[in-house]
Amino acid sequence: MDLSLTGKKALVTGGTRGIGKGIVLALARQGVDVITCYRQDGDQAGALERELKEIGGQHHVLRADLADPAQAVGLLQECADRFGRLDLVVNNAAAVSHVAYDQMTLEEWQRIVSTNVTAAFLVIQHALPLLGAGGSVVSISSKTVEIGIPMLSHYTTTKAALHGLNRTLARELGGRDIRFNVLSLGMIHTEAVDAMPEEQRAASLKRYSEKTALGRWGRPEEVAGAVLWLASDLSRYVTGAVIAVDGGIA
Structure with a gap:
């Protein structure tokens, strides 16, 4: 389906x-020029660059640790210098750790808040001069906001903050x-799931598949489908929404 996205400019953190890679590739295949970023050197950045080169378009994979405000602001300057404008911003970058609340250090709390909330604040604020009429900002959140999960108090708090931020900015x-819209994700099968020990992975896949109406985990490209819709004119009257992409999880 032609969503008339060819030539649009996007930033995906x-x-x-x-999930982020799935979004980047889906946008590129629709003709969107994409800037994305990564925090640590590794094989993933090079692999993505090769895939984007095969697809074609003006794409840039840049290093930026968004927990550092200067680097977050610098990333948006790169968008200005390379594209001159943005039509879509996807706040996908996030940090997570599993820590009991009574054992959490202030340092760890601040690390998660800096990456998940303060970075989004800076990215959006510095993207505003580049966003024109019809611009779309999508923030990736989680169903943990609704249900709460032990050991994730810091992460859940940051995702809830994105809901409030986006609703207000709308x-x-x-x-x-x-x-400004939020995608609230359920269980998405990424390489992180495949990296689990086999027994743990099998148990986790079975447990959460049984909790969804569709009886399975989601895929990154299915999250990307929602982003494509929010990037297109099909959703021009949708703002301030929290949209579940969760397979009907209970």
Whole structure:
């Protein structure tokens, strides 16, 4: 289906693996020029660059640790220098760890908040001069906001913060015809799942598949489908929404 996205410019944070990579590749295949970033050197960035080269287009895979405010702001300057504008921003980069609340250090709390919330604040703020009428900002959240999961108090708090931020910005900036929406994800099968020990992976896949209406985990490309919709004119009257992409998980 032609979504008329050819030639649009997008920034996807944290796009060299997992859900982010699925979003980057889906956008590129629709003719969108994409800038994405990664925090640590590794094989993923090079692999993505090769895939994007095969697809074609003006794509850039840049290193930026978004927990560092200067690097977050620098990433948006790169978008300005390379593209001159943005039509879509996807806040996907996130950090997570499993820590009991009574054992969590302030340092770890601040690390998660800096990466998941402060970085999104800076990315959006510095993207605003590049976003024109019809611009779309999508933030990736989690169903953990609704149910709460032990050992994830810091992560869940940051995802809930994205809901409030996007709902407020939808109201504040709607007059500029810029839309802000959240995708609330259920269980998505990425390479991180495949990296689990076999027994743990099998148990986890079975347990959460049984909790979904569709009886399975989602795939990164299915999250990307929702992003494509929110990037297109098909969703021009959708803003301030939290959209579940969760297979009907209970």
